[in-house]
Amino acid sequence: MTLLQVISLSKDFAGLHALESVSFSAERGKILGIIGPNGAGKTTLFNIISGIYLPTAGEILFQGKKILRMKAHRISHLGIGRTFQIVRPLNNLDVETNVLVAYGHRIYPSLWKSVRACRQREALQEVRGIMERTGLKAYSGTLAGNLPLGFKKRLEIARALALQPKLLLLDEPSGGLRYEESFQLMELIRMLRDQGIGILLIEHNMQVVMDLCERIVVLDHGIKIAEGVPEEIRSNPQVIEAYLGRETQHA
Amino acid sequence: MSGYVVTILITIAIYAILAHSLNIITGHAGQISLGHAAFFGIGAYTAALFYTKAGLSFWIDVPLAALVAGVVGAVLGIPCLRVRDDFLAITTMGIGFVVEAVFLYIPFFGGAMGIGGIDLPMWAGREMTKSEYLILILVVLGTLYALDYILGRSWIGLAWSSIREDEQAASALGVDIVRFKVMAFILGSALAGLAGAFYAHFLTFIMPYNFGFGQSIMILCMVVFGGIGTRWGPIVGALLLGLLPEISRPIMEYRTLLYGLLLVAMMRFQPSGLLGADSFLVVYFTKGLNRIRGGEVKA
Numbered sequence: 001m002t003l004l005q006v007i008s009l010s011k012d013f014a015g016l017h018a019l020e021s022v023s024f025s026a027e028r029g030k031i032l033g034i035i036g037p038n039g040a041g042k043t044t045l046f047n048i049i050s051g052i053y054l055p056t057a058g059e060i061l062f063q064g065k066k067i068l069r070m071k072a073h074r075i076s077h078l079g080i081g082r083t084f085q086i087v088r089p090l091n092n093l094d095v096e097t098n099v100l101v102a103y104g105h106r107i108y109p110s111l112w113k114s115v116r117a118c119r120q121r122e123a124l125q126e127v128r129g130i131m132e133r134t135g136l137k138a139y140s141g142t143l144a145g146n147l148p149l150g151f152k153k154r155l156e157i158a159r160a161l162a163l164q165p166k167l168l169l170l171d172e173p174s175g176g177l178r179y180e181e182s183f184q185l186m187e188l189i190r191m192l193r194d195q196g197i198g199i200l201l202i203e204h205n206m207q208v209v210m211d212l213c214e215r216i217v218v219l220d221h222g223i224k225i226a227e228g229v230p231e232e233i234r235s236n237p238q239v240i241e242a243y244l245g246r247e248t249q250h251a
Numbered sequence: 252m253s254g255y256v257v258t259i260l261i262t263i264a265i266y267a268i269l270a271h272s273l274n275i276i277t278g279h280a281g282q283i284s285l286g287h288a289a290f291f292g293i294g295a296y297t298a299a300l301f302y303t304k305a306g307l308s309f310w311i312d313v314p315l316a317a318l319v320a321g322v323v324g325a326v327l328g329i330p331c332l333r334v335r336d337d338f339l340a341i342t343t344m345g346i347g348f349v350v351e352a353v354f355l356y357i358p359f360f361g362g363a364m365g366i367g368g369i370d371l372p373m374w375a376g377r378e379m380t381k382s383e384y385l386i387l388i389l390v391v392l393g394t395l396y397a398l399d400y401i402l403g404r405s406w407i408g409l410a411w412s413s414i415r416e417d418e419q420a421a422s423a424l425g426v427d428i429v430r431f432k433v434m435a436f437i438l439g440s441a442l443a444g445l446a447g448a449f450y451a452h453f454l455t456f457i458m459p460y461n462f463g464f465g466q467s468i469m470i471l472c473m474v475v476f477g478g479i480g481t482r483w484g485p486i487v488g489a490l491l492l493g494l495l496p497e498i499s500r501p502i503m504e505y506r507t508l509l510y511g512l513l514l515v516a517m518m519r520f521q522p523s524g525l526l527g528a529d530s531f532l533v534v535y536f537t538k539g540l541n542r543i544r545g546g547e548v549k550a
Contacts, residue, residue, distance in 0.1 A: 050423060071429075072422040082423055090416035101413040105425025107406050114406040159424055 001028045003167050003198040004049070004080075009058030011044055011222075018044045019055070019222045026167065031189065031199040033213035035206075035233075037242055040219040042202045043085055046169045049200075050082045051075040062167070077105055081160030085171035085202070087152040091145030095136055098144050098155055099127045102162035127162065134158040134188060150181040157188065167198045174205055186212055210234065218242065257381045263493035264388040265450050270473040270485030271395060272442035277471070278480035279408065280435035281415025282331065283340045286347025287470050289327075290440040292354060292462025294320045294447025299366040299457055309372035313448040320444020321437045328436030332429055335418070347467050354459035365458030369451050388449055392486075395442065399482060411435060415480070472510075476517055478524030487525050 004026040011019040019041045026032045034042050047053045049060060051072035060068050067075055076082075081102075090098050103123050107113045131137045134154045139147060144155060153173055160168055170189065174182035186208060193199055203209045209216060210230045218226040218233060220242040226233055233239055273287045294316040301312035327346050334342050354360045371379045372387075379387070402408050410431045413421035422428050451457050473492050477484030495513075499506050521530050 052419065052423075071427075072419075073425050073427045076423055076425040084420070084423075088417050088420035090413055090420060092416060093412055097409070097412075101409055101421065101426065102424040104406050104409060108410060108425065108427055108430070114410070115401070116406065117401075117404045118406045118409045119404070163425055 002026075003028050003063060004200075005059075005061040006045075006049070007059040007061070009045070009048065009060065010056045011041070011048060011053065012056045017222045019048075019219075021058070022219065022222070022224045024217045024224065024227060026198050026200055028166070028198045029193055029196045030214045031193050031201055031212050033209045033216040033230075034200060034202045034219065035204075035209055035216060036219035039221070041222040042219055043171055044222075045219070046082060046171055046200070046202065049075075050080060050169060073105070073108075076102075076163050077109075079164060079166035080169065081163040081165035081167070082169040083153070083156035083160055083171055083173060085175065087149070087156055089144035089147065089152050089155055092143060094141050094143055095131065095147065095155060095158075096124075096127055096140040099130055099136075099158050099162050100124075102159040103127055105163055130158050130161050133191075134161065135184070150177050150185075153177065153185065154188075157185075157192075161192070165197060167200070168192065169200045171202045172204060173201070174203065174208055182208065254381060257385055259493065259497055261381065261385050261388060261453055263489050264385060264392055265446050265453065266470075266473060266489035266493050267486045268388070268392055268395060268449070269443055269446040269470055270477065270489045271392075271399065272439045272446060273470050274474050274480065274485045275399075275442070276435050276439035277474060278484070279403075279415070280411040280432060282432060282435065283336070284343040284439075284467075285340050285464070285471065286343040286345070286350070286467050287439075287443055288462045288464070288466035289347045289350035290320045290324055290443035291447040291450070291466065291470070292350060292457075292459070293323050293440075294444025295451040295457050295462065296354060296360060296366070296447075297444065298448035299369045299451045300360075302369050302452075303366060309370075309452055313445065313452075316448035316451075317441045317445040320447065321441030324440020324443075325433060325437045328433055328440075331436065332432055344464065344467075347464055351459050351463050354462065360459075363458065363460075365456060365460075366451075367456040369455050369457070371452055371455075384453065391445070391449075396482070403482065407431065407434065472514060475524055476513075478526030478530065481524065481526040484524050484526045491525075 002025050006025065007023050008021040009019055009023070010021055022045065034045065036042055044053065048055050051070055051074070055068070059066060062078055062080060067078065090101065100118060100123060103126060104118065128137070128140070131140055134157055136151060136154055136158055139151055144152070147155060157170070157173065173189065174185055177185065182205070189199060189201070189212065201213060213230060216228065216230060216233045217224060218239050225238045225242060226236045269291055273284060276282050276284050297316040297319040298312045301307040301315055302309065331339055331342055355363060371384055374383060410426045413424065413426050414428050414431055418428055469492065473488030474485055476491055477486065477488030495509070496506060499509055521527070523529055525532055527533070
């Protein structure tokens with residue numbers, strides 16, 4: 001089932017073409033990898049889908065609904081959760097509270113409900129369940145700013161899960177992590193996929209991408225240069241060129 | 252209690268309401284304001300005008316003052332929604348200057364001479380004494396603190412903390428930042444207006460000068476001194492800055508110098524305020540408490 005359709009999306013930053021007519025779609029219960037060299041436009045793509053930037057042209061449909069001019073918080077209410085490549089924990093709040101903020105997305109629209117105490121049993125139960133699934137339970141009372149990087153990355157995912165997402169945008173979840181940490185994180189991502197969540201994954205570690213993704217989209221300088229299953233991408237000459245550079249011609 | 256002490260206590264209690272109102276905007280929701288005295292002034296002028304020109308009683312003009320200040324806060328808050336940090340500081344400062352200028356240059360508001368003849372409220376057929384007025388203000392302050400306690404535990408309080416920490420992350424987590432910022436502006440402005448109304452009826456005479464930039468900075472200092480974002484900080488700040496002019500009366504000429512030095516020293520040594528997390532008071536108090544409980548003393 002198609003969850004997300006991105007249709008000829010373009011974004012210019014003062015003359016720089018960050019994205020040029022990029023199209024693809026993502027499905028429920030599948031992991032779609034988004035790869036490409038630095039500056040290929042991957043994070044820009046996420047920022048547009050999650051409502052932080054407006055694109056110059058194009059359309060995005062989520063479950064058949066246009067989401068383009070919606071504000072970020074509306075998009076998260078629809079069920080698109082995202083993580084940030086450079087983690088953005090709410091530093092001076094503890095881990096549990098960080099997740100609770102996202103749980104509140106279903107309460108904030110009603111002023112009457114918003115006035116009530118936020119630490120009710122029902123909310124805390126779900127938040128604790130999410131912390132358990134993401135391996136954050138032991139850190140529930142720790143200030144988010146004091147977490148080690150690996151757990152900050154998990155917190156990003158935990159918060160996104162509290163949005164009850166149908167689609168998760170994961171921006172380099174394993175960046176900067178040690179091997180074991182990133183291995184555990186991949187297990188978590190697989191588990192989420194098996195629960196039926198659609199996942200868009202930006203990732204630099206090729207091993208991870210090839211292992212995890214059902215399909216891969218390759219961006220280079222804002223243009224989609226390839227899309228396919230991992231084997232196709234691995235042997236695609238254009239992709240190899242984008243990553244390794246053109247072979248010099250000898251006269 | 253002597254009349255002198257009561258007068259000082261009333262001033263401090265009004266300052267406490269005022270500092271608390273700014274603490275909602277700057278402390279809880281994280282939006283700096285350098286023009287908060289404007290709403291204090293709007294409240295004072297609203298109360299004064301309704302009282303002297305429309306002949307309404309104190310009991311009606313005070314809530315009206317809060318209402319008007321809240322509505323103006325919502326309207327003036329709109330340009331503040333799109334700017335952050337230093338830009339927000341300049342914008343709110345501009346709002347402060349504009350409001351002060353309106354009071355000063357539009358004859359309706361009494362110009363530089365201000366408005367006089369605003370009396371203490373009537374109560375049981377006679378004018379309230381100052382002690383009774385103090386009690387009334389303390390009751391209001393207490394009620395506001397009860398309200399603050401409820402809000403602090405609510406989803407609104409949680410949303411405000413998330414905005415204070417990181418707006419972009421908050422919005423990705425489903426927090427409608429515009430909505431919650433507007434709430435903070437409305438509530439903070441309305442309570443500043445309430446404080447202004449009490450102030451007008453207490454001074455019996457108000458001028459634009461009472462609500463200028465200096466006053467805005469003074470309010471911000473109270474919040475920062477006491478501990479920005481803490482619940483009791485505004486009261487501590489109001490006590491400190493309310494008492495200081497009295498204590499330093501013998502060295503009148505050097506008062507501003509003393510203020511300045513205190514401000515610099517606070518920012519250098521206690522940036523989180525007297526009740527902030529790493530303040531020496533809080534650290535000693537927690538240590539002492541732990542010792543009494545026989546628990547481990549944190550190094």
